[in-house]
Amino acid sequence: xxxxxxxxxxxxxxxxxxxxxxxxxxxxxxxxxxxxxxxxxxxxxxxxxxxxxxxxxxxxxxxxxxxxxxxxxxxxxxxxxxxxxxxxxxxxxxxxxxxxxxxxxxxxxxxxxxxxxxxxxxxxxxxxxxxxxxxxxxxxxxxxxxxxxxxxxxxxxxxxxxxxxxxxxxxxxxxxxxxxxxxxxxxxxxxxxxxxxxxxxxxxxxxxxxxxxxxxxxxxxxxxxxxxxxxxxxxxxxxxxxxxxxxxxxxxxxxxxxxxxxxxxxxxxxxxxxxxxxxxxxxxxxxxxxxxxxxxxxxxxxxxxxxxxxxxxxxxxxxxxxxxxxxxxxxxxxxxxxxxxxxxxxxxxxxxxxxx
Amino acid sequence: xxxxxxxxxxxxxxxxxxxxxxxxxxxxxxxxxxxxxxxxxxxxxxxxxxxxxxxxxxxxxxxxxxxxxxxxxxxxxxxxxxxxxxxxxxxxxxxxxxxxxxxxxxxxxxxxxxxxxxxxxxxxxxxxxxxxxxxxxxxxxxxxxxxxxxxxxxxxxxxxxxxxxxxxxxxxxxxxxxxxxxxxxxxxxxxxxxxxxxxxxxxxxxxxxxxxxxxxxxxxxxxxxxxxxxxxxxxxxxxxxxxxxxxxxxxxxxxxxxxxxxxxxxxxxxxxxxxxxxxxxxxxxxxxxxxxxxxxxxxxxxxxxxxxxxxxxxxxxxxxxxxxxxxxxxxxxxxxx
Amino acid sequence: xxxxxxxxxxxxxxxxxxxxxxxxxxxxxxxxxxxxxxxxxxxxxxxxxxxxxxxxxxxxxxxxxxxxxxxxxxxxxxxxxxxxxxxxxxxxxxxxxxxxxxxxxxxxxxxxxxxxx
Numbered sequence: 001x002x003x004x005x006x007x008x009x010x011x012x013x014x015x016x017x018x019x020x021x022x023x024x025x026x027x028x029x030x031x032x033x034x035x036x037x038x039x040x041x042x043x044x045x046x047x048x049x050x051x052x053x054x055x056x057x058x059x060x061x062x063x064x065x066x067x068x069x070x071x072x073x074x075x076x077x078x079x080x081x082x083x084x085x086x087x088x089x090x091x092x093x094x095x096x097x098x099x100x101x102x103x104x105x106x107x108x109x110x111x112x113x114x115x116x117x118x119x120x121x122x123x124x125x126x127x128x129x130x131x132x133x134x135x136x137x138x139x140x141x142x143x144x145x146x147x148x149x150x151x152x153x154x155x156x157x158x159x160x161x162x163x164x165x166x167x168x169x170x171x172x173x174x175x176x177x178x179x180x181x182x183x184x185x186x187x188x189x190x191x192x193x194x195x196x197x198x199x200x201x202x203x204x205x206x207x208x209x210x211x212x213x214x215x216x217x218x219x220x221x222x223x224x225x226x227x228x229x230x231x232x233x234x235x236x237x238x239x240x241x242x243x244x245x246x247x248x249x250x251x252x253x254x255x256x257x258x259x260x261x262x263x264x265x266x267x268x269x270x271x272x273x274x275x276x277x278x279x280x281x282x283x284x285x286x287x288x289x290x291x292x293x294x295x296x297x298x299x300x301x302x303x304x305x306x307x308x309x310x311x312x313x314x315x316x317x318x319x320x321x322x323x324x325x326x327x328x329x330x331x332x333x334x335x336x337x338x339x340x341x342x343x344x345x346x347x348x349x350x351x352x353x354x355x356x
Numbered sequence: 357x358x359x360x361x362x363x364x365x366x367x368x369x370x371x372x373x374x375x376x377x378x379x380x381x382x383x384x385x386x387x388x389x390x391x392x393x394x395x396x397x398x399x400x401x402x403x404x405x406x407x408x409x410x411x412x413x414x415x416x417x418x419x420x421x422x423x424x425x426x427x428x429x430x431x432x433x434x435x436x437x438x439x440x441x442x443x444x445x446x447x448x449x450x451x452x453x454x455x456x457x458x459x460x461x462x463x464x465x466x467x468x469x470x471x472x473x474x475x476x477x478x479x480x481x482x483x484x485x486x487x488x489x490x491x492x493x494x495x496x497x498x499x500x501x502x503x504x505x506x507x508x509x510x511x512x513x514x515x516x517x518x519x520x521x522x523x524x525x526x527x528x529x530x531x532x533x534x535x536x537x538x539x540x541x542x543x544x545x546x547x548x549x550x551x552x553x554x555x556x557x558x559x560x561x562x563x564x565x566x567x568x569x570x571x572x573x574x575x576x577x578x579x580x581x582x583x584x585x586x587x588x589x590x591x592x593x594x595x596x597x598x599x600x601x602x603x604x605x606x607x608x609x610x611x612x613x614x615x616x617x618x619x620x621x622x623x624x625x626x627x628x629x630x631x632x633x634x635x636x637x638x639x640x641x642x643x644x645x646x647x648x649x650x651x652x653x654x655x656x657x658x659x660x661x662x663x664x665x666x667x668x669x670x671x672x673x674x675x676x677x678x679x680x681x682x683x684x685x686x687x688x689x690x691x692x693x
Numbered sequence: 694x695x696x697x698x699x700x701x702x703x704x705x706x707x708x709x710x711x712x713x714x715x716x717x718x719x720x721x722x723x724x725x726x727x728x729x730x731x732x733x734x735x736x737x738x739x740x741x742x743x744x745x746x747x748x749x750x751x752x753x754x755x756x757x758x759x760x761x762x763x764x765x766x767x768x769x770x771x772x773x774x775x776x777x778x779x780x781x782x783x784x785x786x787x788x789x790x791x792x793x794x795x796x797x798x799x800x801x802x803x804x805x806x807x808x809x810x
Contacts, residue, residue, distance in 0.1 A: 005478035185778035196473040216587040216595045221743035225775030240747045518787035554735045582735040584783040599736030604754050606745045
């Protein structure tokens with residue numbers, strides 16, 4: 001592979017990311033799967049990087065899951081988007097940051113649809129006014145939460161407590177990335193580095209001392225597929241897609257997987273358990289999975305957050321081997337303590353793949 | 357008539373053939389070439405379909421006798437201005453030529469295959485273009501061609517693709533792909549060679565025979581489907597994805613070498629020259645002739661003539677015919693003045 | 694009427710009778726998604742399809758079947774779509790495939806999760 005070729009693409013596919021004053025909206029599912037991710041994201045941006053990021057309690061889902069399951073039509077979904085924008089406008093912000101990759105794709109789709117068809121925008125404004133007497137301005141910029149961390153990656157790198165390196169050997173960790181489909185496949189120019197060779201995650205990995213590894217099925221979907229996963233009998237099909245990805249990355253012996261999409265992080269993590277119990281195969285060596293980190297968790301580890309404050313105990317695949325490699329201190333006894341210090345329920349321990 | 361000046365812009369096949377024809381008619385054309393050698397794309401090609409004649413031989417016969425032609429290399433045209441019926445052609449070499457007629461034979465550019473990012477040209481070592489392949493045939497050397505076992509040719513790269521704003525067919529890539537496929541099979545008889553096509557456009561004389569031979573004599577396998585994702589495995593072999601549309605199923609293959617058939621695109625300076633000379637461009641970005649049937653060598657501006665691939669994709673024989681007809685049209689025009 | 698069993702019978706036709714298929718659904722689809730008429734059948738969408746690897750999902754074949762009035766089987770196969778958008782990236786005719794799939798499901802399968810709005 002010619003690295004210069006990829007660098008050329010990265011230099012040509014940069015996108016403008018505002019430096020401060022953001023309006024933040026959460027993901028429906030990230031808070032349930034990995035509840036600390038978004039909280040720590042705000043802590044990192046505010047506390048560690050000293051930026052202004054605002055979150056309004058009245059914001060809702062973007063309607064993406066219902067839209068992708070064909071439960072609501074696009075016009076309804078766009079009206080929800082209009083309401084989100086109206087809260088941003090009322091709060092005095094114009095830089096919109098969303099935590100969810102699917103939301104990001106759909107916000108881009110809505111903005112693009114309105115640009116091409118002003119009559120649809122007018123209709124959305126009318127519906128929004130009819131339903132809740134709100135008005136909105138189009139955001140000056142729309143970025144995904146990972147774009148922001150990408151933008152600030154060198155600041156985070158400069159403040160790094162732990163690099164993405166093996167603490168014993170000093171070797172960079174080998175990291176594979178998985179970028180959510182809706183991040184750039186729908187609108188390639190909206191993604192850092194484009195859709196074929198996205199730089200958003202590999203840029204972070206490199207800035208924090210790791211080595212980004214390409215693998216053949218890097219561009220394949222994680223297998224969530226909305227209505228596919230939501231119907232239980234279809235899940236075999238979802239896990240087949242994840243299986244294909246894991247098979248493709250296994251020969252490269254990655255130390256961890258980094259993702260920027262709520263669903264992808266969840267499925268790449270949880271399906272390893274399912275695959276282990278269906279095929280008795282584990283991808284990180286005997287009894288070990290490949291840990292999966294969201295970009296917030298990776299940034300948190302680099303900045304020295306306690307792994308349990310980052311919610312890493314919510315992962316199916318054990319992260320302890322990775323923490324040991326990086327030299328991140330942790331107290332196994334505190335793994336299953338809540339933020340109030342009281343014990344939270346412990347998971348049943350699977351027999352084939354290690355979860356702690 | 358004998359005192360009239362004709363400036364030909366572009367020293368490729370069309371420019372050379374037009375210059376020769378005008379010279380043979382007793383005129384003294386001025387031929388301006390921007391690069392340091394005459395020959396245009398012929399210089400970059402090893403052999404020509406359908407006869408497999410060497411490009412160098414064709415070029416040799418074109419340039420064997422240039423007496424009576426005032427030719428200049430390293431002479432890029434910077435500006436063309438008009439005073440009454442006279443055009444003033446200023447070149448990068450610092451000269452200004454007077455012309456009663458200007459013939460544009462500026463040719464084409466090969467599509468920049470790095471723009472089709474999903475195919476990985478410029479990123480994966482074993483992805484090459486048709487031009488790289490010709491260079492390999494000419495020199496016998498390429499750092500990434502070592503006894504390939506599976507070789508794929510991808511048709512329509514940069515052609516028939518609205519994603520890169522080109523709906524048009526490049527006309528010659530199907531035949532070039534088959535020529536190169538047979539040629540590489542001769543070099544590596546044990547290799548399995550595949551051509552991935554959308555529609556196989558073998559309309560020229562003798563082309564269908566090439567296709568027939570490719571199937572029967574060389575055993576080239578044809579897949580009706582477009583390769584649209586390439587990735588690299590651990591040992592630098594390529595993984596490709598296509599659909600075999602006749603089978604109706606997606607197919608996955610490993611390739612040791614993938615050859616992209618870069619299509620024919622207008623040169624970058626076409627637009628500048630067109631606006632400089634107030635001549636019209638078609639939606640495909642090539643110069644538009646005054647009418648598509650009879651006055652194919654005339655531009656929309658009097659005294660400016662067109663020949664060769666600057667008016668769109670063409671085969672080499674078509675280019676030569678176009679150059680000769682342009683010469684005839686220029687003579688008619690100058691006589692009428 | 695007495696039907697005699699000869700041990701054999703008339704063979705049914707396997708041909709697609711294109712002139713007998715007047716399909717309002719396809720007309721409606723064309724009105725909503727004129728892009729559908731642009732397809733040149735290159736198969737790029739199917740080549741990169743996340744779903745096609747594990748199922749019968751084949752957008753190219755589906756578009757062709759719809760235009761010939763043969764929609765029953767092919768539309769069902771679209772239910773495997775992951776909506777990942779890869780087909781959108783590679784289509785050489787620039788068809789908004791992702792949106793097209795949602796429109797096909799809405800027109801051809803109302804009530805099966807397809808909203809009628």
